[in-house]
Amino acid sequence: MTTVLCVPQWQGSGLGDSPRLAAGARRTAELVPADARVTVPVLDTGGKPDAGVRGLDVLVENLRLTENALAGIDDVVVTTGGDCGVDLAPIAAARDRYGDRLTVLWIDAHPDLYTPQTLRSGSFHGMVLRTLLGEGPAPLVPKNPLMPEQVIIAGERAGAAAEHEYIGKAGIRRYGVEDLEKVLVGLTGPVYVHIDLDVLDPTEFGSIGYPEPDGVPPQRLIDLVSRLTNVVGAAITEHMPSGRPSDAGDAEVIRRLGVALPL
Helix, strand or coil, X not given: CEEEEEECCCCCCCCCCCCHHHHHHHHHHHHCCCCEEEECCCCCCCCCCECCECCHHHHHHHHHHHHHHHHCCCCEEEEEECCHHHHHHHHHHHHHHHHHHCEEEEECCCCCCCCCCCCCCCCHHHCHHHHHCCCCCHHHCCCCCCCHHHEEEECCCCCCHHHHHHHHHHCCEXXXXXXXXXXXXXXXXXXXXXXXXXXXXXXXXXXXXXXXXXXXXXXXXXXXXXXXXXXXXXXXXXXXXXXXXXXHHHHHHHHHHHXXXXX
């Protein structure tokens, strides 16, 4: 049994039109096959900056609301967002359940390894993975953070020098677009799959807020996802419909991604 958890949070993004991420979350939730759907009643206000993070008070409350929703779900969960911050609670829950055996496959054009001290914009969606690893805004850091050896970053091509320095020091496995399929080598145990749609090539998928050139073709990502095994949870994030005719084709890509997830 699979439940789609829709988290229409947008406050983690720094774009002026980031509220469109809420519509993207709801649309993604409709496209992913599931036995049930639950929508988290997240706040729809911008919030206040604090500790180097925009809208931190809203993000903290949204995290609490997401944790409450997850507590009532016994199925395998596919989380749909919204900005990447929607995955804080689901990944923390998977970490608590599977412990050190869990691997988080972070499929994203960006590594999201900034801290409040290194990201001037204060946009939390650039800090999510670093927060899951225990270094982030204190109210959002999980009680049981991931260890670097539990993380694989895939499809990344737009990280900053500080993020790449951290990847090297922490020993995090990282694969770019050119060697994407290497993530499958030796991948065992419970796997949680985080997909930020900006990993896709923007010439083939345009419903994103932070396009980066030379991305992964949609069919290649769908094929990779379909080859994964022992997937215990997943997320599809950062869907930002444009209102253009191309949205229909992008929606079909998301639908096929949802079907490919081996849940």
